[in-house]
Amino acid sequence: MPRQRIRTTTRGTTDMEVYRKAAEEHFKDGTKIRFLAKKYNVCHVTLYRYIKKIKAGNTSAVVGYRCVNRVFTDNEEKCLQDYLIECSGVYFGLTPSEVRKLAYELAIKNGKTFPEKWHDTQMAGKEWLTGFLKRHPILSLRCPQATSLSRASSFNEHNVSKFFDNLANVMDRYKFEPKDIWNMDETGVTTVQKPSKILAPKGIKQVGAITSAERGRLVTVAVAINAQGGHISPFFVFPLKRYQDHIIREGPVGCAGAGNASGWMQEAEFLLFLEHFKKQVKPTVDQKCLLLLDNHASHISIQALDFCKKNGIVLLSFPPHCTHKLQPLDRAVFGPFKKMINIATDNWMRNHPGRTMTIHYIPGIVREAFPLSVTDRNAIAGFTYTGISPFNRNIFTAVDYAPSSVTDRPLQVNSEIPANNLFTCLDSTSSIQVDSDTPLDNLPTLSDQTVHRTVINDLSNKSYHQRSNSPVPGPSGLQQANFSQPFDFTPKDLRPLPQAGPRTISNKGRKNRKTAILTDTPEKNAIQEEYQKRNKAKKMVLQPDNGNYKRKLISTKGKGKGKKTKKVAKGKENKSDDEDCFCLVCLECFSNSRPNEQWVQCTECKMWSHAECVNDDLNYVCHNCESE
Structure with missing residues (x-):
């Protein structure tokens, strides 16, 4: 240096x-x-x-100290700084090496004088980048958060406006108060934590921390909070086919749980969560509550919609791939919750050295972390920052919509787009300016055109500017107002902002969802028709069994050809009770086992458990022996 x-x-x-x-x-x-x-x-x-x-006639005379060895002038460096800020705003920021290569290309194209060593490496030197960052303290080296292309393109002004239209509709219709507005979502808690930062001596290349295993098992935890700061007890979904209530005895007070083969929330488990939600919130048909949730397939079933409509729960779904900005739990609760989970798991590993954590200890971990993270302050902040309560549909600015603009994926004109969302309509030969006050009946016919959202982004003051007409629209629609270009070849000329083509429309796979009031009759009927069409050959019916919903697969093929019955293993009914044993996990007796079901024996106490309940561990040690 x-x-x-x-x-x-x-x-x-x-x-x-x-x-x-x-x-x-x-x-x-x-x-x-x-x-x-x-x-x-x-x-x-x-x-x-x-x-x-x-x-002497020199109107541009300057005096005072100035650096004579600088490659770029102050105005040129300001232009480069604005370009770097714009790239980071659209989630295509440049790395230090890319900035150095760009500086070298700018110096070559604009005929600048620079050190000879730049030719050897085909990039500017590290000393130049260090000085550039010192002269522009607004820039710093940051670690970006990974954001998928679906999230970047889906979080646009049209989708967000549609969500706030639906939210305003239900709030005006039912007069919801903050205590009646709830948000529900699931998160995963694993038995292998992310270790916290520790103090260690310098000079060591690798610093380690103990975790339970290489790869852990995941338990889904469903959380619900309201806009007044309240919350309900969590709901667990374990990766166990034989779930028993005693598994959550160490969990938070009032919690509930269920189990399935995968450990993810499914239709049957979501129905159980709704019963748990109704038990603690106590909504009625006369005193309804609003439940905000995403468009996951488990949340959209006929049984769930019937249950909500019967018990006064109004369901409003978020736009797809927009929960990272619109969901209060993602904005203010799940981050602290995961951090507290990792800290609680670290403490458990220190207090139990040499022992492996299983999913049976997760309720106790959640009980320790839940009250420290799911607080009134975090819940209220989540609803405030998303503009849900207090209601603020202008909470997001052009800076937040910048990543969706760079993809250049237009929206098709249809009757669902209100007039105030049509800013500029462009085709290949003309540009038609549309005023926000123009009624829809007076708009020109645009059946073969596409709507481009052309909100001008100024990242310095976060304000809107009107875009100037140009024969070819830019790739991002983001240009600086009154932008001075001291370069003959600007950074945008050398490295244009990335441009994605239009989406390919495909009828395969899952149906693309949108924000909707799911419990309204038209939307509910449409979901029911889709559900029946999808399950025409085989349909899954959820039937209550002693207060719990169980899946029953009914096939519509081959009716009238006779039914196949399962063979019952001989000798099972003649086994005496004193010879029977029980699973240490689910407490089910051996006589009720399914045919060819595997059991494993504890190596210490020689007691037995289902292989499904203990993940088929050959060197199995039961939790009773581990605690001793």
């Missing part, structure tokens, strides 16, 4: 505007130079030289 000269005086750092005012007063009133130098607190010799240059 080169030596950095530290200035000991402030000479030569006076703003040129001071010299300009002094020179104007000298030419206008004939004031002496020494008097003006004392008045404006500048050097009289420097002021004399500046006035002399002005008299």
Whole structure:
């Protein structure tokens, strides 16, 4: 690194505007130079030289200290700084090496004088980048958060406006108060935590921390909070086919649980969550509540919609791939919750050295972390930052919509787009400006055109600017207002912002969802038709069994050809009770086992458990022996 000269005086750092005012007063009133130098607190010799240059006809004269070895001028570096800020705003930021390559290309294209070593590496030096960052402290090296292309393109002004339209509709219809507005979502808690930062000596290449295993098992935890700061007890979904209530005995007070083969939330488990939600919130048909949730397939079933409509729960779904900005739980609760989970798991590993954590200990971990993270303050902040409560549909600015603009994926014109969302309609030959006050009946026919959202993004002041007409729209629609271009070849000329083509429309796979009031009759009927069409050959029916919903697969093929019955293993019914044993996990007796079901024996106490309940561990040690 080169030596950095530290200035000991402030000479030569006076703003040129001071010299300009002094020179104007000298030419206008004939004031002496020494008097003006004392008045404006500048050097009289420097002021004399500046006035002399002005008299010689040099209107752009400058005086004072300036670096003579700089590759780019202040205006050129300001242009490069604005370009880097714009790239980071659209989630295509440049790495330090890419910035150095860009600086080298700019110097070559604009005929700048630069060190010879730049030719050897085909990029600017590290010293130049260090000085550039010091001269522009607004820039810093940041670690970006991974954001999928679906999230970047889906979070656009049209989708967000549609969600707030639906939210305003239900709030005006039912007059919901903050205590009646709830948000529900699931998150995964695994037995292998992310270790917290620790203090360690310098010079060691690798610092380790103990975790339970290489790969852990995941338990889904469903959480619900309301806009007044309240919450309900969590709901667990374990990866166990034989779930028993005693598994959550160490969990938070009032919690509930269920189990399935995968451990993910499915239709049957979501119905159980709704019963758990109804038990604690106590909504009625006369006193309804609003439940905000995503468009996961488990949340959209006929049984769930019937249950919600019967018990006064209004369901409103978020737009797809927009929960990272619109969901209060993602904005303010799940981050602290995961951090507290990791801390609680670290403490468990320190208090139980040499032992492996299983999913049976997760309820106790959640009980320790839940009250520290799911607080009233975090819940209220989540609803405030998303504009849900207090209601604020203008909470997001052009900076938030910038990533969706760079994809250049237009929305098709249809009757669902209100007039205030149509900013500029462009085709290949003309540009039609649409005023927000123009009624829909007076709009021109645009059946073969596409709507481009052309909100101009100024990342410095986060304001909207009107876009100038151009024969070819830019890839992102983001341009700086009054943007000076001191370069002959600007950074955008050398590295244009990335541009994605239009989406390919496909009828395969899952249906693309949108934000909707799921419990409204038209939307519910449409979901029911889709559900029946999808399950025409085989349909899954959820039937209650002793208060719990169980899946029953009914096949519509081959009816009337006879039913196949399962063979019952011989000798099972003749086994005496004293010879029977019980699973240590689910407490089910051996006589009720399914045919060819595997059991494993504890190596310490020689007791038995289902292989499904203990993940088929060959060296199985039960939790009773582990605790001893």
